Amino acid sequence: MKEIIECVPNISEGRRKEVVEEIIGNLKKLEVKLLDYSSDEDHNRTVITFVGGSENVVNAAVQVARDAVRLIDLRSHKGAHPRMGAVDVIPFIPVKNVTMRDCIEISKRVGKIIGEELGVPVYLYAESAKKEARRLLPEIRRGEFEGFFEKIKDPEWTPDYGPQEVNPTAGVTAVGAREFLIAYNINLSTKDISIAKKIARSIRESSGGLRYIQAREMPLDEKGCVQVSINILNYKKAPIYRIFEIVKMEADRFGVSVLESELVGLMPMKAALDSLSFYLQFPELNEDQILETKIYE
Secondary structure (H helix, E strand, C coil), X not given: CCCEEXXXXXXXXXXXXXXXXHHHHHHHCCCCEEEEEEEECCCCEEEEEEEECHHHHHHHHHHHHHHXXXXXXXXXXXXXXXXXXXXXXXXXXXXXXXXXXXXXXXXXXXXXXXXXXXXXXXXXXXXXXXXXXXXXXXXXXXXXXXXXXXXXXCHHHCCCECCCCCECCCECEEEEECCCCEEEEEEEXXXXXXXXXXXXHHHCHHHCCCCCEEXXXXXXXXXXXXXXXXEECCCCCCCHHHXXXXXXXXXXXXXXXXXXXXXXXXXXXXXXXXXXXXXXXXXXXXXXXXXXXXXXX
């Protein structure tokens, strides 16, 4: 039976379209299926999503890393999104006929290649983490590119693969295996970053908010507003509609409103149906009731 693994590399470039297109162009030449890629100028970041079998996914992930290291110089990179590497993070997600253990082994293979071939320190995170302190990506990324030159000297932050010093232009990279994650952002009708910061603190798990939620504030200069940037680590236990309603309620306390929501990359159909079911008050709504499901099944 055919195995399917999803890979979602995040690269630290969202403004120079020619750079993004070169990386995507090289990816399209490989034996994986490109599902989506989206760039954000304020974040100065591009999220790429592709799927394939294990060997092809390994080759494609390494190619993205190889191109990102060659084309991106973090010394001149500025953006709202925290970053520590030219290719900032590479997660592998089991989709079909593959286990989490398989994805962990793939992440180790890719991490070793990036470390040895590209000279970029690699940290294993999420299910691949060898240390509990490295399980959460924000903990690894803390201090970002600029802070890692000191951070990496601490024995606690010796890389899992690669050199024991930061790559001067490409930084460091996190590679790991995890369950499906939804990157979901909510933009607010204000330029006051302190409001977004308070709302992010109220919903994220690390500050006593919702379990399975990571959140932080971000300024969006191009749009003239602020954003609550959210990672949903388990959409089945922390559905999108619940997060949206809480953010909307918290925003109202500060006299601001929600301008719009934003999905970065892809999400499962069930996540969308759960929210549709909530707002339209369907007792049950499933994929079998969707026209396209019946057409393409």
